[in-house]
Amino acid sequence: MFEKILIANRGEIALRVVRACRELGVRTVAVYSVADRDSAVVRLADEAVCIGPPESRQSYRNAAAIVEAARRTGAQAVHPGYGFLAEDADFAEICADNGLVFIGPSPEVMAALGDKARARSLMREAGLPLPAGSLATVGTAARAREIADEIGYPVIIKCAAGGGGRGMTVVRSADELGPAYERTRITAQAVFGDDRVYLERYLVQARHVEVQLLCDGYGNGVHLGTRDCSVQRRHQKLVEEGPAPALSVGTLDALANSALRGALRAGYTGAATFEFLVDEAERFSFMEVNCRIQVEHPVTEMITGVDLVHEQLHIAAGVPLRLRQADVRIAGVAVECRVNVEDSDRGFAPTPGRLSRFSPPGGPFTRVDTHGYPGYLVGPYYDSLLAKVVVWAPDRDLALGRMERALHEFDVDGPGVRTTIPFLRRVLDDAGFRKGRYSTGLVDRLLRAPATPPAPAALAAPAAPTAAMAASPGGPPTTANLPRRTR
Template sequence: MVMFEKVLIANRGEIALRVLRACRELGIRTVVVYSSADADSLPVRLADEAVRIGPPASRRSYLNAAAIVEAARRTGAQAVHPGYGFLSEDADFAEICADNGLTFIGPPPQVMSALGDKSTARALMLEAGLPLPPGSVQTLPTVEAAAEVAAGIGYPVIVKAAAGGGGRGMTVVRRPADLARAYARTRAAAQAVFGDDRVYVERYLTDARHVEVQVLCDAHGAGVHLGTRDCSVQRRHQKLVEEAPAPGLSAATLDAIAATALRGVLGVGFTGAGTVEFLVDDEERFHFLEINCRIQVEHPVTEMITGVDLVHEQLHVAAGVPLRLRQSDVRPHGVAVECRINVEDPARGFAPTPGRLTRFTPPGGPFTRVDTHGHVGYVVGPHYDSLLAKVAVWGPDRTLALDRLERALDEFDVDGPGVRTTIPFVRRVLDDPTFRKAAHTTALVDRLLAASAPAPPPPPPRAAGRPCRPAAVAAAPPAARPAPRSDSLDHQPGRTR
């Protein structure tokens, strides 16, 4: 098998830089596409070639399939690495790549399409013998159908978009009286964001652990798992702290989750790097959630405990190379913990705080890894995800790993006018006794936020003889996203060579 000579990276930020470095290590030339907002970014500076594909708006740049494919054809790229987010799990884009003679570095379009639909994925995993949370396997076309399922499984429930992902398209419902509104709102949001308003309902586990399994599969029917990760520290279904292996669970449970995940992906013909996600209750019963058909943000912690470069393996598998690992080759060692440094203000509901960085000194030291595209002078804009850096550390045991991460965060110096980061909040997580004992659940962040929230102001005095009635405010659903179009391409060959 011959490795690719040139790969186009259809992403931005730290993941574009991560893929670029892996390609360079394998002797593969790189093309980075970028929007005008990212013209001076590190991936653009370091790429062999860079192609401007549009203005800052994602739908006219990083979601513009026509412009990306045209950039690949113009530069002679043979493959497209989508990173995570944007078009990374878009089966139509993968099919467009194939139709234009490009290798999409990910699962086949038909597999991605089946697994990207949460309802279809649930049905496939149920057939493969994976345990599901109580709820509907098929989507629910009416609120009456949703109410019937919810009554059968009991509240609280969660209404989920079948095409959802990235923590979006989900609404928790705690009372029957709130279901109709949540059902309508979730469908409207799903239509606006994903172009698909189908939803399903499942039981919401309030005190559960979010555990996922990293898998690697080739096109020849072979696959391995690389152990578990815990991603229970989340706000609004977005992860803040991840670690590998998942702590606080028995070895038997971890082995069972990993083996079950691998069985599920092999049964549907998955190829490449993917993640199978589960919820684990307080009795260590685990329930299938979804499969992510891409590299995950938190992949560094798996790499640190296994020594396996997941992006290298993605590239080899996409090139048709048989999997270079057997399960017996995977020997996890120690503990790795990662935290995401987002340019957000936790005191204001994690609102983004864009701005120019006037100070930026990431931590260093033994067993410390920082994945970032930031630098002094870098402008964190308002157009994209606010992730600035990922700090990951390794230790022979969890106590040292957590202490090492605290030390690394103490060293991280980042500032700029109006810029705030999640570093102070992550420190609160690391100091929390339940987290230290690995007894935390997905409710941890909400508990910490509730503990720090100011007391609500007293109600205004009521005028004599006049009843005080709150005004009803109706939230309008997001506007539908216009169809993407191809903008002019600005090709910059040989920027660094």
């Protein structure tokens, strides 16, 4: 095992890696921007190095500064987390060139699978089903129109170098195609530095189901079940659960086996997630590969008991995979809700600010991954994810009830701060979601429907203190430390 690793990330995922390393006796180096000097990960890591100003291109996306920090502190490996440079093949290669182990796949495999169009071709060779669309990138709007006319509308235009749900445009008619094609190319160039795009048939009622994998450098691999990630706004996930509900055992097995076949064919090493679209008839098609740990990895950890970050570290250190498929047991149901500092009533606009109150929920089988604390300043520079609330239960109904309780307990407030908690509770209340019968269109449907006002009991004033309470030696109990609903 490594003696020291550098964590090239921030927020809750950096804190998650610090904790995993401490459990394994590995020392950690945190890097941080000026905006994150007071972050929890800076306090808890063994060492911390400032790598630049708040803008991510000058700090968390600055490969030279990160590698220099690793060399200066004697780190042997770099854990990229998710986002920023986590799926940057050039960064992985720079690490290797400087004698650092990149905790993830090889630069060659990452380059192949990170190019979404190339990944489609590789998975087709591995026998995975693909949605109708272009196998290669599409170089002109005219060619895009030809493909769209052939496969039928609606279509979705995607960035070949895209990831994280960014750079996708749904086109519902031929009149929209030309402007949408150019707009997506401009976005692709601005966000990813690569303007190549490709087309797929857009499935209106599809579900987004993914498979978690672990593969080592010796040709071994296992799948750790499925997660449903269909509750999304602008292709960004809000709620995830595992195993994917309301799918037959045959479909779940076929998804998992297809993903593992594709990963082994590509020569993958480390933790990976294969993403699929599943239609109402349970026909599935490959969508993309995420060559990193996922935001929603705790869902898999809760239903399998496998610590995915521990396994990442062992695999990167050259240890053969410690699991065989027969060792993987899926037990119960886990649900994750992402608490973002956003206002769902204003199109999920970020609402940065300082947290005057921050009290996450507790209780049985409840996990909260967060970097927040009272007094923490949520700045405008980075992703708005503040916390992930994850619950486990023996069955789905109890898991959803446990999540409702946890969200009710979560107390977050601050000047101007809003969170997604009220909207997450609307998702949990939705009849289709409760039945496990929902698609990627759920969030749009809820946004079009008026929100149900809170029950009158929830707005009732607290009862006046009794005489016995008022006469108690310490005076009446204070409500200062009691949970309050998030704004």
